[in-house]
Structure formats: C-alpha cells, structure tokens
Amino acid sequence: MRDRVIVTAALTGAGDTVGKSEHVPVTPAQIASDAVAAANAGAAVVHIHVRNIETGQGSRDVSLYREVVRRIRESGVDVVVNLTAGMGGDLFLDQDDPLKPVDGTDLVNATDRLPHVEELLPDICTQDCGSLNFGEGSQLYVSTPDMLRTGMKRIQELGVKPELEIFDTGQLWLATKLIEEGLIDAPPLFQLCMGIPYGAPANPELLQTMVNMLPEDAQWASFAIGRNQLPWVAQSALLGGHVRVGLEDNLYLAKGVKATNAQLVERAVSIVEGLGGTVATPDEARAQLNLTGADRA
Amino acid sequence: MRDRVIVTAALTGAGDTVGKSEHVPVTPAQIASDAVAAANAGAAVVHIHVRNIETGQGSRDVSLYREVVRRIRESGVDVVVNLTAGMGGDLFLDQDDPLKPVDGTDLVNATDRLPHVEELLPDICTQDCGSLNFGEGSQLYVSTPDMLRTGMKRIQELGVKPELEIFDTGQLWLATKLIEEGLIDAPPLFQLCMGIPYGAPANPELLQTMVNMLPEDAQWASFAIGRNQLPWVAQSALLGGHVRVGLEDNLYLAKGVKATNAQLVERAVSIVEGLGGTVATPDEARAQLNLTGADRA
Amino acid sequence: MRDRVIVTAALTGAGDTVGKSEHVPVTPAQIASDAVAAANAGAAVVHIHVRNIETGQGSRDVSLYREVVRRIRESGVDVVVNLTAGMGGDLFLDQDDPLKPVDGTDLVNATDRLPHVEELLPDICTQDCGSLNFGEGSQLYVSTPDMLRTGMKRIQELGVKPELEIFDTGQLWLATKLIEEGLIDAPPLFQLCMGIPYGAPANPELLQTMVNMLPEDAQWASFAIGRNQLPWVAQSALLGGHVRVGLEDNLYLAKGVKATNAQLVERAVSIVEGLGGTVATPDEARAQLNLTGADRA
Amino acid sequence: MRDRVIVTAALTGAGDTVGKSEHVPVTPAQIASDAVAAANAGAAVVHIHVRNIETGQGSRDVSLYREVVRRIRESGVDVVVNLTAGMGGDLFLDQDDPLKPVDGTDLVNATDRLPHVEELLPDICTQDCGSLNFGEGSQLYVSTPDMLRTGMKRIQELGVKPELEIFDTGQLWLATKLIEEGLIDAPPLFQLCMGIPYGAPANPELLQTMVNMLPEDAQWASFAIGRNQLPWVAQSALLGGHVRVGLEDNLYLAKGVKATNAQLVERAVSIVEGLGGTVATPDEARAQLNLTGADRA
C-alpha cells in the first residue's frame, strides 16, 4: 500500500441518477455542499460535474461550474478541485440508421469540452482516453486520438493536471503514447475506471495487469461502480493505488441503503484505515501529484 | 498446448496495404488462389475479405464474395471458409466538427453487414464485439450492443458460427453477455485481436488475463499484427489457443522481407510444430468448433 | 467475494512469541478461553497448537490437545475445531556440518505427527504440503511426498478434513497430485500461507496466480503474517477466498498496539463486512467444507 | 523479446539418465566434446556437471571439472563456462525414521560445494537458492539462507558471477534478499527452473508472475524439463528472457526421438529465430551479464 492514499469523491456525475436517489446533488449549492462534506469526511479531491437545475441532466454550462467552485472556495474547506472535462463526447445512434445521431447526443470537439477549464483553472481536469460503447443500446462515448492530442496540449499549456480516465487496456496504451509524445507532464495521473459496461470489467486480476502496464512514474487510482465500489477501494489500495468513491458511481452504502457522498467517503476512509493505511490530506495529495495550479481555482 | 492447433489464414483484410506489398490479393481470383495456397500450406481456415478490383479498397460487394467462395470450392481444396462480417462499421469524424462523418465512413446497420453471409452461408463469419478508436486520427469502428444482438440473432438463425473478434477486455465482457443471453451457440469461438491501436496491446500477460476471463467451454485463437504476428503464434499456442497469420495483419516474413500468405502459414505451422504441437486438419477444426454448416458455402 | 466468508482464528502457533506478547495463550485453559472469545467474535473455525506450560514452546503432547478440546466443548460455544498436524517437521542444521541436526530439531515421521488427531478426531487437521527453509538460519521444515501420502491416507481413513497448508507453488502442485491420487476427499481445502520467509511472499499478483492454479472445486483461504495479516484478509476475500487471523501469525493490531485473538477476529469481521461480505457461521462453514466429523471432537 | 537471447546448454546434469539415453555425456572428454558441439550449434554458455566415469553418477571431483574445462579451452571454441555449484545438497531420508539420512545423501556445507569454483574460476557458477523436496519419495535438496550467505560471499570474492537457480517463488524472495545484503554483484543473473517436482510448475502465468517479481536490473533465463523444454524456450524468450536446453533437463527431441545436446541447441536457436529473435554470441553474453572473469577458466 502507498504511504498516503488519496480519496477522491466523485460527487454527482452526469448519469441518469437524479430520480434514483434523493442524495444526488443537482444545484451548484448542493454540489458545493457535498464537496465540503466529502472533504470534511476525508476526501482530498472532489471530482465535479454540474447538472442542469431544471432537468437534472449533466451540463457543460460554465456558469454552473463557476458557482460550484466559488462556493467551495468560499467555504474555506481545503480540497483539491477536479473538474470533469469529459462532457461533450456522447453519441447516440439509431441502430437501424447509424449515421443518424439521435436524442441524447452531445458530441463536440476537444476545445469545446474545455471552456470551464480555461476559465476556472482547476487543479485537475479529467480526460477520457478513448472511444467505446456505453451501456446496452447504441450509445458511444467519443474521444479520438486527434481530439485527445488537441485537448491534452491545451490542458498542458494551462498548467492543469489531466487525470487520464482509462476505460480499457487500449486506452491505457493510447495514454502512454500521448505521454511519450510529451503532451502530459510528469507524473502522469491515471484513473482506472472498472466495471462500466462495456469497458474493462471489475476483475482484480485485470486491474493488476493494467497496473503492470502503467509507466513507472505513474500516480494512479482505480474505482469500480455499483456494488463493487466499496470492495474496490480495498482492491485499489492493496495494489498500491489511490481510491475513488461517490454518488457518480454508486448510490448505495449496502443493499437497499442509500448513501450520501459523505457517507461513502467515510466508508472509504474506514476501509483504507482498516487495511492499516492512511488517507492523504489535500496538501499530501498536491505533493504526490505535483500539482502546480493549486491556488487558482 | 492444444492437441490440434487450428491455423487461420487472414488473406487480405481491408487495410490500406495494396500499395505496400505486391503479394496482397485483390481480385477474387487472387484471393481464392491465396486461399488454396494457404490451405495447402496447412491452414484449416481461411478468413476472407474482398476488395474493389479497381481501387483495391475493402468492399461489401456480394458478387465478389460469391466469386471467391465459388473459386475456392471449385479448386477442390478442403478448407473451412470464414467470411468477415465486420465491414460496414467505419466512422471517420472531422475532429473539429465531430458530428460530420467524413471520407472513408462506411457505417451501416447490423443487417446490412450480412447479405453475403445470408447468401453464401459460410462455416464461420466474424463479428467485432464493440466500438473503439482505430489508428491515430479520428476513426472509429462502430459495433454497438444493440447492433450485435441483431446481428448475432440472424447469424444464429442461419446456422453460421460467429467468430467473436475481441479488441479489448470490455468487448470480451459484452460477448460473454451475449452468450448468456442465448444468442451464440456452444462452443463460442473467440478471436483475441491484439496490438491493433487502440485496442488491447500485444502483451503476453494481458493475453493470459483475457484467456482467464473466457467462458469455460470457449474455443479461442489470438493474433497480433505487424512484427508481432509470428511470435504471437507461439504465444497463443503456448497458452492453449489457436492461431492466425496472413497478409491482413502483417506483410513481412522478416525485416524487409515481404511475405506471401502461404509463406506466413508455413511459418505458423513450423512454429507450432517446433513447440511440439500439431496443426489441425479442416475436419479436425470442424470437429473442435462444432461447425454444422460445413457443406454449404 | 464468496457468499459466506469463513474466518479462522489461529490462536497461538508454535513460534517464539510467548515473550513478545502477553496475549499469546499458553496453557490449555488460556487457549480454550481464546477459542471461545474468537468464536464469539465471529470466527467459525479455531486453528489450534498447544504449548509446553513450563517453557511456552510448541508441543505435541496429546494430553494438552485433549484438555483444550474438552474445555472448548464444555464451554458450549459452537466452533469448528482445526488441530495442527504440522508439528514434528523441524530440522535445524549446523551449517558447517549439515548432516548434524542441532537444537530445536523435532523431526518425526508422518504417523508420529498424528496421535492427537487419531484420538480427538477434530473436524479439520492441517498438513504442510512440502519442505522448505524457514527463517534466516539453517532451519528446514520437512514434509516429503512419501510422508504426505502416509499422513493423508490415515487422515482420510479417520474422516478428518485435511487443510492443505501451501507455502509455495510447488507445494500446491504436490497437493494437487495427492488429490489426483485419491488421497483427499472433495472438496479439498487449501490454506495459502503467504509472506513467511522463505515461502511465497505476500504479493497479491502471486496470490491470484496461485488461486488460478487451484482445482476447480477447491475451498481455499489465504493468510499473510505480521503487518500484512489484516490487509491480506481483504485481499483473500476480494479474490474469493476465506480468511485467517490470529496471534499465530501476527501480534499487533496496529504499529505498537498489541492484539488479542478476539480483537484480530473482530477486525477481520469488520474488514469482510466493510467490503460488503458476510462471515460464515460454524454451520455455514461445515456445509461449505462438507465436514462430516463435526460432532466428534 | 530481448535483442540478443543467450542460449545455455545444460550438457549432462547429475540425474539418473545415463542408462536412459546413450547421448548423455559421462567422461570429461564426452562432456567437453558436447560443449564444443553445443557452442558450434549456437550456445553462448555451457552449464557443466561432471560424472563419475565408472558409475555415471554425478560427482564433485575437481579433477573431472579440471579436465572438462581444459579440453573445452584447448578446443579453441569460444563459449562461456558455467560450472554447477549445486552438488552437495542432497539429503535422502528414511520416511519412517527421518533423522536417518539414507543412501544417495550427499550433503556438505557451502564451502565444500565450491573447491572446483575456487580452482577453476569459471565465468559463472550456479547457486540453488533454497531447500525443497525433489521427486516423489523423501529426497530433499538443502540450501539454507546461512549456507547461501557463506557461498555467495565467497563467490563474490572470487569474481565469479553466480547464476541464481530459483525453484519457487520463496527462493526468488530469498535471492532478492541476498542481493539487497550486497552479496551479489549487479546485474544479478536468475535462472527460473520450472516443472521440476516439486518446485514451481511449468505454468506460463506463473513464469510471468515470477518475472514481475525480479529486481529491475535482473538478467534472467528460464527453462522447463522433459517435454516442456522446447516450448519453454519460446515462452521464456517471449517474456524477455534467455533460454536453456540440454540433456540435463530433457532427453528427447520429440516423442520417442532421443536428442543430442547439439540437436537441442539447434532447435532452441531455430525456435528463437522463428520468433524473429537473434541468439547472442559468447561475447554478447559476456557484455549483457557483465562477466569479468571471462578469460580465466
């Protein structure tokens, strides 16, 4: 296990979860409030999406991000801010006429996925390192090598640390290529996202194999979704990684028991400590990840 | 190692290789001739794409498939015919305006990828079990869960054995799901495609992990592309799999030495035999794969 | 994870630990009392050695085992009794004159390691499935294939379930051979002992590899010693195994904090439950392990 | 694969093989002659045991080693000499009275295993890094941590490169410990010995796991015995290792076809080259292994 395990709280995501748990934060005030609670519970990093206040659907509205970040900073809580830059990659196809994008599609180019990052300069922003099917129908997430090169270059210029979200082994390969091309500053930060159909399944042996494929200086975390979220905290920590929990990936503390973000963070902290580990403070996270923009967002 | 290792010759593919090696077969006569030579060299199965005679580009023209199969059957050679059903999944995007498909796009629905299979009823046809980036630009291969369900159901009705081409671990997961849904008859036949950017890299440890994820009754092969093709024959056989070589995946026998399909098959046979193995005859392949349509195409 | 995870408490062992922690039980009364406390804390199985009351050293005295078992049974607590049958394998050599056994040697044949098992007919007794170096000097543990065949045959006749203690991959191979020879009734029960110099190190990837080598119907647990004991509870459970804790393998709850057996069991239960798992009751353990002698010892 | 794969020929060993194949060399003249033939066939290293001329049994007679080395040097062939220093570790027990060593026992201390190394100063000598059962009866090979420390220290003083023969994962752990203690000069040279009952079985996944456990600067080879010898050449090379063949480990080219050492080396070379690899010359081997004593034996 690492000396200091960074706990990231993924507060809300963009999934269709608002109707499924009353605890999923929607408004900037709710998201910021959950960020503060998560930080107080032991999260060193908060990973943030925003949602349309009316519909509850995921949004790319910069003013919403602005308000969330402002509220977190005004709270005085110390926490590393990680803004998603993964929104704008959804392509829903008509399976009978697959050249026709259908409802739900929100596919924009690499630059148009970054205005909130440009303005708010968070410590970290995510980048999803490839294209794949999401779910059972005909929904793709699109992030191509060329788009990634464009996005990574801009993020590097901004001095923001990209979190490389990896959904399968080919994406890990592509991310490694981008590192070799000089588009990502050391140390690279990987987030191995497991158990999301149909990316890499939440299989401990596969996690080990993927960890063995990482560059030597990599910082990495891994999470799994749904009922695998909490056991995966242990699995990731046991293999030397950081961890992530939160309502973006899982709504339950146990079967039938709905969770809050703070409760999930408490459980993650308790699991890490139960293994004999110690969770990182925000400053310890900044030091490990070599964050340079910590005072800006 | 298996008792009998099936060697598949992937004769031509649809890649941009016609100008790169004079040995890549283009016309139905050339493809059938290579099929016969590959069979004579020890291939039990030939995996076939067709190409536009004028441009050399990959094609879905049924009349070309019809001619290739007729010529193979007229030759009197005994070989299992495996027709690709993977054509029709290419989506090239403009990275700046990604909702606009650009040149090279050939994206059709699941049914429209199957007319040659419907007519010719080959022993085997391939199905690519997911969507992912191909290559460095903004090119996707698209095969969604819904498309796969539609395609697998039709292939099952036709009594054709689908070869499940797997480009990463999430695709293996999806294929397993489709098996559980009853869409694929036993034994399932997997082809683990490694080293194609940006699917699973040609990493032996990853191959082992993926093999460990297969259903227990699975028949499987694995290939890698380029200079990894020949060593991967050994790696796949050593882990208990079947093997695939051919100009679809690799143009060279050795650095600077261009190969023919027959030469690559000879090398595969020699590698398998050098390890103490035995290659399967076409009938031994039919028995292992439980092929029922062997006399139709 | 398994539905029901069996927690074994290894109460005292035979190591040179009596002076190192006041909590290590020595007398039959102390050992039985710890067994009861461990069972009350959630252990379904207690793994028992006995110690010389004067010296605190490990012993093979049947009367001591008899008293421990009697006291446990009289307590009325429900717990599966697992008696070590590993004592009597120690060979200490003079490194300069290695044909000369020196102090500490307690090497007897297979039958002489079993009188307490013959008399007391516990539910389970252990068998160490090979020979290897123990520790840094010139100390061997000796258990040869022929000795194991003799021992296993007798244990099978007695209707006792052997727990196959595995210290490295070659021992797993040998145990599998003995199963194939019909010397061990189904399901075989493996205990993968990790981190004991110089057997298999406490490496999660190696544990996974060893688990992949087990027979399909195997029941298995794994433990690691020292400060790896508690994290290994999580690792074993996450890979689908049962778990073991206790003062035989580890004296501390945390750095500088000495543990009791009951506290270690409580921690193991808490770790399993924190992962979303459930610990087995003694009856659930008996059912999983197909124990037939449960009412005798 | 490595740039240059070192082929070691293990010419004769000490096994009970003299009656089983007429090709097993016994006399110094025969062993030297096989060394020359193996070198001419492509072996960069010859691993040498000597045998009693009358009985054919393994021997530690320095005069026999002296004659073998003299004859190899006089032949003018260029080859790296690797002398076993593993003889003198055999302990055969009476399973009924295990404190009584029986026939076949040849157990001496660490220093007494080295006189031929002291005198002849070979490029390389082997050290077996642990104790374990050999075969089905009650035969142990004994090499304890203390003996290894004594032996390694002396070998280091002599400027000879120890080849660390590893029979299971615990031995790899112990060897790593000895490296950390400064007893072995960089780069350490490991020989992973697989498939010898009851050490690590010849399982490719286990080989990968063991390779992942090696120190970063390690040079390593792996071999397997019997019918696994030739496929294992491919497996070891594919995972980045050097290779070993020869009559010490396997008597057959194919089922029923007895091999000579030179034929086995030819096959190893052919397998490596069939995978696209290149075998190392003796000078390339010396450079990779950083051999300093190359001109002495």
Ligand SMILES: [Zn+2]
């Ligand atoms: Zn997110």
Ligand SMILES: [Zn+2]
């Ligand atoms: Zn194809």
Ligand SMILES: [Zn+2]
């Ligand atoms: Zn014990």
Ligand SMILES: [Zn+2]
């Ligand atoms: Zn040897």
